[in-house]
Amino acid sequence: MTVRSYFLPPSLPEALALLETHGPELLVMAGGTVAMPLINEGISLPEVVMGLRRTGLDRIEQADGTLRIGATVTLTRLLEQRAVPLLAEAARNTGSWAVRNMATVGGNLFTPPPGGDVAVALLALDASVTLAGSRGERVVPMADFFTGFLATRLAADELLVGLSVPIPGGRTAFTKFGRKHANTPAVVTVAVHVAGDAGTVTDARIALGAVGPHPVRARRAERALVGTDLDADAIAAAAAAATDECEPFTDAIATDWYRRRMVGVIVARTLERLADGTAGAGR
Amino acid sequence: MSAPLNVVGRSVDRSDGIGHVTGRTLYTGDRTFPGMLHLRMVRSPVHHARLRGIDLSAAERVPGFVRALTAGDVPHNRYTILSLIGVEPEEEFVLAEDRVRFKGEAIAAVLAETEEAALEAVSKVRLDLEELPAVFDVEEALRPGAPVVTHWGSNTFMYEGHPCRRVRLGDVEAGFAQADHIVEGVYNTSPIEQAPIETTGCIAVPEANGRYTVYTNTQALYFSLDNTAIILQVPGNRLHFVGGTVGGGFGGKVDVIVEPIATLAAMRTNRPVRYVYSRSEEMQVSSTRSAWRIYFKDGVMNDGRIIARKVTSYADSGAYSRQTPYSLTKHAANVGGPYAIPNVSIDAYCVYTNRQPSSAMRGFGVTMGSFALEVQMDKIAEVVGLDPWTIRFLNAYRNGDLKPHRKPAEDATLIETMQAAAALVGHELPAELLAMTSAPRTDREGGR
Amino acid sequence: MASTIVTFELGDREVEVMVRPLTTLQAVLRGQLGATATKEGCRQGGCGSCTVLVDGAPVLSCLLPVEDVAGRRVTTLETVTPSEGLHPIQQAFLDANAYQCGYCTPGMVMLAKALLDHDPDPGEETIAQALTGNVCRCTGYRPIIEAVGTAADALRDGDAGQPR
Numbered sequence A: 001m002t003v004r005s006y007f008l009p010p011s012l013p014e015a016l017a018l019l020e021t022h023g024p025e026l027l028v029m030a031g032g033t034v035a036m037p038l039i040n041e042g043i044s045l046p047e048v049v050m051g052l053r054r055t056g057l058d059r060i061e062q063a064d065g066t067l068r069i070g071a072t073v074t075l076t077r078l079l080e081q082r083a084v085p086l087l088a089e090a091a092r093n094t095g096s097w098a099v100r101n102m103a104t105v106g107g108n109l110f111t112p113p114p115g116g117d118v119a120v121a122l123l124a125l126d127a128s129v130t131l132a133g134s135r136g137e138r139v140v141p142m143a144d145f146f147t148g149f150l151a152t153r154l155a156a157d158e159l160l161v162g163l164s165v166p167i168p169g170g171r172t173a174f175t176k177f178g179r180k181h182a183n184t185p186a187v188v189t190v191a192v193h194v195a196g197d198a199g200t201v202t203d204a205r206i207a208l209g210a211v212g213p214h215p216v217r218a219r220r221a222e223r224a225l226v227g228t229d230l231d232a233d234a235i236a237a238a239a240a241a242a243t244d245e246c247e248p249f250t251d252a253i254a255t256d257w258y259r260r261r262m263v264g265v266i267v268a269r270t271l272e273r274l275a276d277g278t279a280g281a282g283r
Numbered sequence B: 001m002s003a004p005l006n007v008v009g010r011s012v013d014r015s016d017g018i019g020h021v022t023g024r025t026l027y028t029g030d031r032t033f034p035g036m037l038h039l040r041m042v043r044s045p046v047h048h049a050r051l052r053g054i055d056l057s058a059a060e061r062v063p064g065f066v067r068a069l070t071a072g073d074v075p076h077n078r079y080t081i082l083s084l085i086g087v088e089p090e091e092e093f094v095l096a097e098d099r100v101r102f103k104g105e106a107i108a109a110v111l112a113e114t115e116e117a118a119l120e121a122v123s124k125v126r127l128d129l130e131e132l133p134a135v136f137d138v139e140e141a142l143r144p145g146a147p148v149v150t151h152w153g154s155n156t157f158m159y160e161g162h163p164c165r166r167v168r169l170g171d172v173e174a175g176f177a178q179a180d181h182i183v184e185g186v187y188n189t190s191p192i193e194q195a196p197i198e199t200t201g202c203i204a205v206p207e208a209n210g211r212y213t214v215y216t217n218t219q220a221l222y223f224s225l226d227n228t229a230i231i232l233q234v235p236g237n238r239l240h241f242v243g244g245t246v247g248g249g250f251g252g253k254v255d256v257i258v259e260p261i262a263t264l265a266a267m268r269t270n271r272p273v274r275y276v277y278s279r280s281e282e283m284q285v286s287s288t289r290s291a292w293r294i295y296f297k298d299g300v301m302n303d304g305r306i307i308a309r310k311v312t313s314y315a316d317s318g319a320y321s322r323q324t325p326y327s328l329t330k331h332a333a334n335v336g337g338p339y340a341i342p343n344v345s346i347d348a349y350c351v352y353t354n355r356q357p358s359s360a361m362r363g364f365g366v367t368m369g370s371f372a373l374e375v376q377m378d379k380i381a382e383v384v385g386l387d388p389w390t391i392r393f394l395n396a397y398r399n400g401d402l403k404p405h406r407k408p409a410e411d412a413t414l415i416e417t418m419q420a421a422a423a424l425v426g427h428e429l430p431a432e433l434l435a436m437t438s439a440p441r442t443d444r445e446g447g448r
Numbered sequence C: 001m002a003s004t005i006v007t008f009e010l011g012d013r014e015v016e017v018m019v020r021p022l023t024t025l026q027a028v029l030r031g032q033l034g035a036t037a038t039k040e041g042c043r044q045g046g047c048g049s050c051t052v053l054v055d056g057a058p059v060l061s062c063l064l065p066v067e068d069v070a071g072r073r074v075t076t077l078e079t080v081t082p083s084e085g086l087h088p089i090q091q092a093f094l095d096a097n098a099y100q101c102g103y104c105t106p107g108m109v110m111l112a113k114a115l116l117d118h119d120p121d122p123g124e125e126t127i128a129q130a131l132t133g134n135v136c137r138c139t140g141y142r143p144i145i146e147a148v149g150t151a152a153d154a155l156r157d158g159d160a161g162q163p164r
Helices: A010-026 A037-040 A074-082 A084-094 A096-103 A117-124 A219-225 A232-245 A256-276 B015-023 B079-087 B116-124 B172-178 B223-234 B260-270 B279-284 B324-334 B367-386 B389-394 B414-423 C025-032 C088-095 C107-116 C126-133 C144-157
Strands: A004-005 A026-029 A048-051 A061-064 A066-070 A128-133 A136-141 A146-148 A159-165 A171-178 A187-195 A204-209 B038-043 B051-054 B065-069 B106-112 B126-131 B165-169 B180-191 B201-206 B213-216 B238-243 B273-276 B291-300 B308-319 B343-352 C002-010 C014-019 C049-054 C057-059 C073-075
Touching: A004 B260, A004 C107, A010 A026, A010 A048, A010 A159, A010 B389, A026 B238, A074 A084, A074 A096, A084 A117, A084 A171, A096 B343, A096 C107, A117 A171, A117 A187, A146 B308, A171 A256, A187 A256, A204 A219, A204 A232, A204 A256, A232 A256, B015 C088, B038 B116, B038 B260, B051 B106, B065 B116, B065 B260, B079 B165, B079 B223, B106 B116, B106 B260, B126 B238, B165 B324, B165 C073, B172 B291, B172 B308, B172 B343, B180 B367, B201 B260, B213 B223, B213 B260, B223 B238, B223 B260, B238 B389, B238 C049, B260 B273, B260 C088, B273 C057, B291 B367, B308 B324, B308 B367, B324 B367, B367 B389, B389 B414, C049 C107, C088 C107, C088 C144
Parallel strands: A004 A048, A026 A048, B038 B273, B213 B238, B308 B343, C002 C073
Antiparallel strands: A061 A066, A066 A159, A128 A136, A128 A159, A171 A187, A187 A204, B038 B106, B051 B126, B065 B106, B165 B343, B180 B291, B201 B213, B201 B273, B291 B308, C002 C014, C049 C057, C049 C073
16 A cells, blocks of 8 residues: 555644644545545555544534634534524535535535535525634635635645635525436536525525536526515526636546536526525525 | 145245244355455456456555455456356456456456455556547447447447348348338337345355365356356366355356355465455446337237237347346247247347346346337337227237247137237126137238 | 454444454454445445444445444344334335335335434435445335335334334
8 A cells, every 4th residue: 555654633733733744745634535536446546645524623513693614523413403593504505414524514625526515505694714824724705715627725834724704694406416316426516695584686696516626606596586585587687697706527427418407497496495495495 | 636736735834934023044245265365356347458468566465465466367368258158258257358348347356355446456456558449338448430349340249140140030121011000119128137135155165175165146047057157268067056045046156156256265375265345346337228219010910919020129138148048038039929920030149239238127028028019019019009908909819820030829818818918807708709729820810 | 453342232232342453443343243234335435335423424344444433333124123023114114115126225214214213203305314324236216215215204103112
């Protein structure tokens, strides 16, 4: 085996020290659901690996209208929390029970597309990411975190340690459309957060997954909703805008053609559920 | 008075049930032997290329590397699994010689003390490949100027000098001229991976008496033993193949792929050798159900009788034919359907492309033909304005009718089966259909 | 390449293994401890045939470095099987013919055990949802879902002396 050392640091400072010592050679993993398949297959051949399970980054705390989620909180625990139903819904649609017991919220931000369904929900919630490194901690809004395909603002000497989620008012809805009902990669994922419980939309967030190099905000679709009552015309306009502005790709799950056709359908269905007040329903 | 039956008609526990629910059942990969080596295969990263060289130097330096085998090490490297039933020529290579014909084709077998060392060594093997144009579509493969996949120069398997399996009955062109309607359709199916949860694998173990025991999850034990004997050029009695529980096969474990090279490795190292496919090898390298393109052209009368049927089928055999020649034979015999049609022409091609080889999978040759055939029958029903039941009753063969390959139907039961099926689903058939039987036609009805 | 000693509970006994870095729990169970009931179908976390419980929660042992379970309690099909007879879940699988080739069966039984430990009266939909991570290529799932339901009934009826 190529692995010479596997570290399980018991604290964040020790984890950061290991990162500083070993630099970019150090493969960092939390749940292992993305890294271990590649290692098992012989595609990834790291010499030094660090696991974050013992680093104490697994707290969930609610204070001052914000839910703070440690980076290594598992998707099972995210599913069980009640403070932000949109995140529970995103977790419910990711993986299977065993996968959720291992996979982490932080790790979901580094899952290659079409993965990252929890990241899509975090994007719609205007969450921010806390990064810790040799120069201390800093906070980056989710909307700025992704910079390209498998590229983020995480610097080489940093670890993602937590997420801050403003507990949303208004209405939220989440739809993941895959080829199966569960435990399946996304054809397209949609997360929506609309300000206001009813009546005119004053603000909207629409985040899309699996139709771009990373989870993205459909900003033109959002603008199409502001000032409307979420009526059929507004929903159709938002769906059309999302169809136009997304950048779908072809993979083994779906073609770019199919993804583009489905993004409008799924955006519309999600907004309809929001308008009906049936957003609690899963699909 | 007959003796009571103790098993027939009773619900009996399967003898392996307790083993399965307790996990005590031993599958091939569960076994381990002292000194066991692990085999991992170096595979072609491209679809079609000249193999100019294999550089093992970096691989050899990996701690735990033991040795590598290449084509020159294999006593009878070029083989065909169906040679045992007279199918020729020998066209597939245990390890690639000077060409690779599909992405994933086996090039060199690396043996190491651990699985991880073998994987690392494989990653360090350098290949000198000169890429060649590749073809992935059955009809493109048959056009002049298409890249040639086989070593004998054509992209079709030859059936006694013909490029396809042929069935001829009557005169289809005369039938078409006479028909009131011509109904055409083209049907495409994708390759399908059997995907058993247990991957293909074996362990070859040298025995004290000079024989080799090969524990394998093949579906075809004797077939694998015989082919291994041919490839290794040893008498069959040097080999002892042990099967047992197969963790799912569905046709995916009949190709004799892992046993020959693992046994050779055991012979060359005098140690047990384990060769078990990874999941990605099972999905992307092991054979699949063939992709098909099937053209139907039917001549149909206004009253719904099909009087002429022409079928042209192409099966994508991929880079090597394996079981597909047999598949085409079955297909040609069945794709006309259980129908009495006086003029039939079937041309069924086994086509080579640079895709992953296809082979056996549940009813291969027949299942995809049935799909195309029955959708075509529904189409015919629409064209002539009859319902799907009626069109089939009308054309169903009866005892004594000639099938397309000129055998008279015996024990025909399509009519009775459809009557029973209709009753089961609560569909009321009209009286004249309920009155039909498979009894031979009388002169009143006219011959078929 | 330094090996380390990892100690964990396997069922009701403590085991100690020496492992190279990042060896998975699956490799330790199957390769070092001869506990081959836990299967190996993909090593990608995709099939569920490697499912075991760690402190009662189902995990995929093919993705879990054994160092991560140091000091924790691991449950496998071997530790669920009683010294005499069968666990009610195993009996239910047998009675429902909830297996064909048997390769997915250990993972299914382990998942069912975790489910019934958490939720003694799951409906059919809950059972189906819980099993989404376990792939079966043979049975079509119906007899497996039925078996889990039957096992739930049997366990709730509180057969005296039945192991849980």
